[in-house]
Amino acid sequence: MFINGQWVLSSSEKTRDIINPATGEIIAVVTEGKDNDAILAIESAKAAFKDDSVWRNMSAEERGALLYRIADLIEENIDEMARTESINTGKLFRETRYDDVYAAVGAFRYYGGIATSLQGHTANHSKDLLAMTIREPIGICSIIVPWNYPLGTAAASIAPALAAGNTIIVKPASLTPLTTIMLFEIFEEAGLPEGVANLVLGSGSNIGKELIANKNVNKIVFTGSTKTGMDIIRDSSSSLKKLALELGGKSPVIVFDDSDIDVVADNVMFGIFLSQGQLCVAGSRLLVQEDIYHKFVENLVKRVGSIKVGMPFDENAEFGPLISKEHMHYVLNYIEAGIKEGAKLAVGGKRITDGDFGNGYFVEPTVFIDCKNHMRIVQEEIFGPVLTVQSFSTEEEAINMANDTIYGLAGAVFTKDIEKALRVCKSVKSGILWVNTYLEAGSSLPVTPYKQSGIGVVGGVQGLEEFTVLKQINMSLNPKKTNWFSE
Template identity: 40%
Template sequence: MNIPAKPGSSSVEIHGNFVDGREIEAGQGPMLDVRNPATGEVIAQIPNSTADDIDRAMKSARAAFDGKAWGGMDVRARARLVNKLADAFEANLDQLYKLETLNNGRPVNETRAQLSRLPDFFRYFAGLALARRDSVIPVEGSYLNYTLRTPIGIVANCTPFNHPLMILCKSLAAVLASGCVTVVKPSEYTPLTTLRLAKIFAEAGLPPGVFNVVLGLGQSAGKMLAEHPDIDKLVLTGGTEAGRIAGSAAAKVFAHQTMELGGKTPVMVFDDYDIDRAVNYAAFGAFIGAGQTCICASRHLVQTTIYDEFVAKLKAKTETIRIGDPSDPATQLGPVISARQRDRVLSYCKFGHEDGARLVAGGVAPKIAGLENGYFVEPTVFADVKADMRIFQEEVFGPFTSVTPFKDEADALRLANDSPFGLAAAIRTRDVARAHRVASGVKCGIVWINDHHRLDPASPWGGVGDSGVGRECGTESFDDHFNVKSVMVATNDAPFDWYRDTAGQRRLN
């Protein structure tokens, strides 16, 4: 690919959808601009796919699923191929992380560290494919009952801008290892690494039609994909309202659903935990990826006995974070994805002031020398935040966090659970019993004790409430890519005629 590797280049590539193993022209009307968020410059253009484009990709996926090259592939052969794809990903890691940094503005050190983990997702799910066993179920009477699992079919996957490849691969690895096929609609802001990965996998031997990519806006192309009558499973990572719309559409065709939606992660800091370490985790959890993560440490709940010291030290830590060109290894915080997102974050700074919170750090859009048109926001901290404030209740999705005092364990849990979201939570304490009590009492799908933002391909990932349904990663995700068929075999050769001896029968079912 000829996407420019440095900010300031004027080169613009034109892309189409990736269908049937190759990139093709798609869409009608004006193309969509893809911008470098560090400079605001257009680096690529993509189509806004039409219903015909979506249908073409779906037909390609169905043909691959039903065809011999993929649908007829032996489980062991498929596992070997998925491991080969992991190797191909690893061999192309340098170009992938540089391209992703260019496209979404995440600092290059962060992007490299995140993408280097992704080949393991494919290897893990390839291992599950080899280890999979169907069940023999003890039942009453002279019967052998066993299960057969068959891949569900086409997985429609709508991925977000914040972690384009990581969130794609959490789903894609399970799709491929299970024998399913997929049509992916990446964010219109960050389609470039998804397209590149599709090409890498095709060159590594993935049969045409197994991994298709359609481009365009979420409200049009994404909506048409989610409501397509031929999908068998919908995977979506995005906002809660987008999840409601897409989930309602997919429900009409009774598709399986896995959706990771919004979050408002509470971090409970107890006074027995080292404050300096808690502050370091606070900065990491709140500002990694410019805070554009659903599990961003957005609500710090701090015990009153250490509250003032924690706030002062978090202010000092925040003010040391280096903002700048994401391609520079010295940069610690890059831009948010767009001007619209920058303005959204700044609007919440205004809400914080209006509601009576105390601005501790940040709250403005800095001008970075040489990157004056980039979408930067200073890392922002508000203190003395109350539970009824907008910045406590609503997802900001930027480098923005709040600090609220609590009295005791019960008060911490009350504040933590005062939210419609339930994706993740974190606990800082040296009291082992308390850690487990609080982990049990907080309403969410993921809990980190004395850590943050950790995931593993074997560990289930997902939320409750307005944070979504279903789980990615782990055996939970793998199993949800199959339909289960129960087979009941009569092993008794005794004569049977219900209507000859109805009165003598002792059971119907």
Template identity: 40%
Template structure:
């Protein structure tokens, strides 16, 4: 609840920000190389936008899409996760109370095969905005291509959180904890691969483990709880399966490694904050998205190796760098192939700053002023006000 309340208090900023952009969508008059013509551009709404969201942060991730889609003049059909539909349904009631015209914002609920697929395939849907797994994203992308729909996709990640020996260690420990154990690790931008320079590896790992073991698990409705349950039973089983896979691959378990058995966990789907060391970047635990409180710790010797390991994945959503060397920080941000790179912080987002991935972490961007164009199409208008008639068989 602490995590969700923080998001709820921040969400209104998106509507205020994009509401402010709604009357500032301006085309341009283009000075042409051809005499006798006026050329200008105008931005127009796409039409019907389908928004498909996952079960984590359902209102926040809906807002990231809904606010710019409406500001750009589109109508919207939202398909929330079948696991977390209630908050979106309640939110849409507020949109009606605010006086939105009927049909401007719509919600359809149900399973992906029964509702999501027909929505993506519908010929009157002009764009699909999706957040979720890369596997589902690929299916949506292929389906949307059949009718040449616009798409934006924010998909999975296996983000490297890289700690150099010259970093502020206390800050870096907190950043590593935030990167993987906040929201029970159920975030696409989770720093699930922690890369630590050899010179500080053992000391850093000890301090990290000690802090991780103090995380308070329990009732997710309590403001004191820091690590809540896994959201669904299939995901709970998946996380435990990945822990077993990591053990079988030869990774060394440092902390956690099983269901949460503390009395305050009751019969819930809790997984202990889990840390593995001696992880090779080729292991499945280092390459595949777990989406739970499971951290892989890898060693590196120098900048070049850190960059190589950081980039050796199919994903490219985010990365973190912890260092007191400004030159190194800049070099790392230039070399890491990720849509967001944090330096001496982690997991910071804003309605004012673009967010999205490289490679199989997605297509397009969310947030920021430029992002509203993801929900618009550009029309170029040519007007002849005096150009002489030309040869009709030659392009003007």
């Protein structure tokens, strides 16, 4: 762990084995922290946030330059970090390199570039009163990182938190801490002042609870399941904290009958089978207009059946393993539930045990067709390579089906009719929507989840402002008595 500028072991002396999901082999051993380690990290961040600290007296330009330096160092080590990410997560090397690690580079460059953009306003209430607002850093931020995109997701929160002048404690997922450890080596090399960024390792049930409940923590950032997000809201309620929670999703992809079937099928596969479906915005619910339903399904099933499953460093591979043995069984249980509920299993649905695959956690790309909205596989987040397909007749029916879940994270519309696309986008309750594409996005625009998919703003200048407090100052230019009370 990295606390107050020093690399330290846990006071518990416990360790955790880190497993390669593709082979089942132990690839690393890391220290396993407990609550008193979290307390030390919080105290370190608190000291670094004092008014007279080096960090608090850095200008926004200096903080921005540090973030640029971090981005450069990540880029210099991009192949090593991507290899480590692939070994740790099981994701394909081409995905970790061009998506996860480059996403981290982009986050530090973007927020380094807009570190000086935090501004307040002035108001002319009268000629004798100058009123203004200024933005100040919120304080100590606990950043709890998921296992699916460890480096990219960490950077998306760390970069704006530091750009705004906060101090941080980062806890990566217990399964995937390795690239976050490498990132903190880069922080050290870049010259981040002691105590500004702290790294703790351990389980959410132990060290994570202290990061959530501690009264000195001012903001919590968490990406993960809706259930855990609700637990965080409860456990943090002993003291008021700002929350940024990106939680579950069950994102609908609506396909109208004027769409190009081949183009849509390709985008649908990318939206659900990238990272083996282990991403919060996965397009896991496919809604196809009835006139093209059978033709589309036939095309899609044929293509899914030919997806090339392989090891992370196989250049020809298109699909890899799930993150862990436990998660593999979690996904397989949902597949079994779908069969029992009467959904038609069109392709996939089994664990892959051929040859070397049997040592890892591989599940076939899976498609259920003729699904109904009440089914668990349609309503609940599976977080794996499982696509459900339903038919609809009218635009209104498609919108109603799309909105009929507790989630509202993402979604997509495919049609040549742009007016129809905009109507549907305005009616579907999701934080981010794509039209005639999927997963294409930048970091300059913010997003807010709907319903039980989360709380808070992520991305853009507004995402940077979320790491600040807006303070109002009223200044008299002509001090005088109020004359409210008699002499």
